[in-house]
Amino acid sequence: MIPAFRRSDDGNINIDFLVGLLVFILAFSYVMTAIPGLFIPYQSTSIDLGSVVYRTSSILVEDPGWFIDEDSGISFSNWEQGNNRNHVARVGLAIDKRSPNVLSMDKIRAMQELPYITARDKMGLNNTAVYNFSLTLKKVGSDSPLLYFSDEYHTSFVESIDRVVHIREGQGILINAPDYAGQTNNISGPQSFGVIYYNPSLSGNVSVRIQGLDLTGIPTESLEPVNVSFYFSDAHQMWSDFNLVANYSNHEYYIYKDGEYVTDIQSEEYDASSVIDIVVDTDRIYSTYFNPIMNLSTIRVNTISTTSCFPNQSIYYNMTSPLYRYFDTDGIMTLRVWQV
Amino acid sequence: MTRLRNDDSGQIHTIEGIVSALVVLLALTYIIGSITFVSPQTEKTTVMKLSVKAQDIMNVLSVQDRPGNFTSPLTRDIAEWDGGAASPTQEVNAGEPSIIALNARIRSLLPGKIMYNMNVSYIDEAASAAAGRLIFNDTYIIFQGDPQENSVMASKIVVLNSYDINGSANYWSGISMTAPKTVEVKLVLWSI
Incomplete structure (x- = not known):
């Protein structure tokens, strides 16, 4: 006859083992929480993406970018002009380093002509970790984007950021005809x-x-x-x-x-x-x-x-005339970034 | 005192021990890998985005829009301000066309779920002279309510010179080429 419970004590877990396991789990969870970054490879990528999307948006909005001149090896920021865009080292849309958030229309047009892969490279999204991006730049109150890059994403871990920008389309003279009536x-x-x-x-x-x-x-x-x-x-x-x-x-x-x-x-x-x-x-x-x-x-x-x-009448202008001005518009740039 | 038992009763069998430890480790790895951590950093990212937005708006408002001219739309709007304060019943003082235009521009740059206040802070000369110490005047020019948790602030210093001021009947009296006026403009944003 088989007894309801075995009387023998083989196959039981020793209390020592239980205590040991408990100590192990406690130590394990302590280490896990105490050392930030130790388990990042196992975590969702959203924390990491927050800084990537901020960094990339700053590169675009606050920096003019640069190219490296082939002959001299010196870098200049007018990468958007002519052949320079073939030697672009990093894209950036600002008109210069002293004017954050003021974007050059010429740079916007030049960036739109870059292939997606090149743009991604030059935005610094293709390093040890590779990210894909989508980018939209619109004037306030307009639906048609001035700049548009898109790639399909199939993950929910997407981080996005909106940057408020000022788009400089050119410079010139504003002439309001009634101001000159009767002259x-x-x-x-x-x-x-x-x-x-x-x-x-x-x-x-x-x-x-x-x-x-x-x-x-x-x-x-x-x-x-x-x-x-x-x-x-x-x-x-x-x-x-x-x-x-x-x-x-x-x-x-x-x-x-x-x-x-x-x-x-x-x-x-x-x-x-x-x-x-x-x-x-x-x-x-x-x-x-x-x-x-x-x-x-x-x-x-x-x-x-x-x-x-x-x-x-003819109207004479020079640089210091207050009627000589920039043609500017406000815009919103939306950048989304996700890991490949 | 008894001696340690010399038989093998009460011991876990080696293979079962290893297997159970592996099961525990696998479960832990699975849990760590699958859950989304809502860590303090997640909230920081949200605040960071709002803070970047506030700074962006102040930058955009302060762009010099005419070559060779050091004024910006923000400077001109503050120079044209006539001292009218906003209040809980009046988002912008109705007698301030320049601030109404400024408010419309800021609104156009922000999604609807973000609220903001703007205030100006400057030394009140008359009150300071009377009191014998520096007294700051701090006035809301745009008021949409009291900021909620996690609000962010960006500020710009605006310097008003005599050539920024049109006409003598302006709120900013006493500004001359040798005595410009410094005004701090603060923008507070929060999400609702």
Whole structure:
């Protein structure tokens, strides 16, 4: 007959063993809690990602990035220009190191042209640990992103951060037509209007934004040729006769109506709410027409129209004029990061 | 006193001992690997993001928007401020167009679930002269309520010069080229 419980004591756990095991577990859990980082490989990655997403967003928003010049081996921050982007060491969107949160539109456009893998590399997300990212940059109140990178993620461990930024689209002149009403025209031609820059150090895109057209009694206005001409001065800063009329189809300047690129300027019509941007690419002008004797010192933008809805005079500007300003917009950058 | 027992009764069998220790270890490893730790750092990440946001907004408001000119929209808005305080019934004083515009801009930069207050702090010269010691005037210009737990603060120093002030009937009297006014602008953010 088999007894209900074995009377013999083989196979029992010794109290010593239980005590030993208890001590082991206590010591184990103590070590586990007392040494932070010891078990990170076993933990969820969310703690780690918080710092990665912050670091990466700071690289983009607070730093201009740099490239390494092939010939000299020196690094410069204008990685977005021309061939420099093939030697980019780290991307960054800020206009310079002293202006955190102010992003350069040229850098934004250049980054958008980078392949995803290159962008990830140059953001520092491909080191010992590899992370994937998605990135969206939008103007406030706009749905279409200026910058968009996306990759599918199949994990719930995603960390995201929103950065508030200021996007610098260019620099130029804001002309509110009513401010110049009733002033005499001193530019030749039928009802023309001119803007003249005196700025020898001009570079990059310069825009003239015209708004508030006076269209009393005129439903729409057809803007006849916008005539952008460039005056060069000699070494003595004397006005030269050399007058160059810029070529629209050569992309020496661009016209935007309410933010839309205008392909055919002859057929475009404007009304009182139109915002017209004339953007002059001074770098292209300079490289095309550079003359060692002449300095590009003046850009004149003439708009010639059949009626007098545009300001009726030429307006002179220089760097210190308060009407010369940056065209800026606020934006939100959203960055998501997850581990591959 | 009895001697240690010399037989093997009461002992765990070696293989069973090892197996049970392994089971315990496996269970521990599994638990550590599978749970999400809500550690103090998780909360820090949330606060960090809010704090970064506050600093970002102050940076964006302080950008010089005209070349060769050292003023920023924030400086201009504070220079145009006419001393009107916000209150629990008035998020922004209705007689302050520059602060109304500033408030609209800050609101456009933040998601709806974040609330904020903004206040300005500066030395009150008249009161200081009367009291014979420095007296600071601290006024809310935007007030959305009392901050909750885990609120964050970012501040900027705004220096008002005489060329920032338009007209003589301005709140900021007594500013001259040799005596600019220093104002600390503080932004407090919290999530609801």
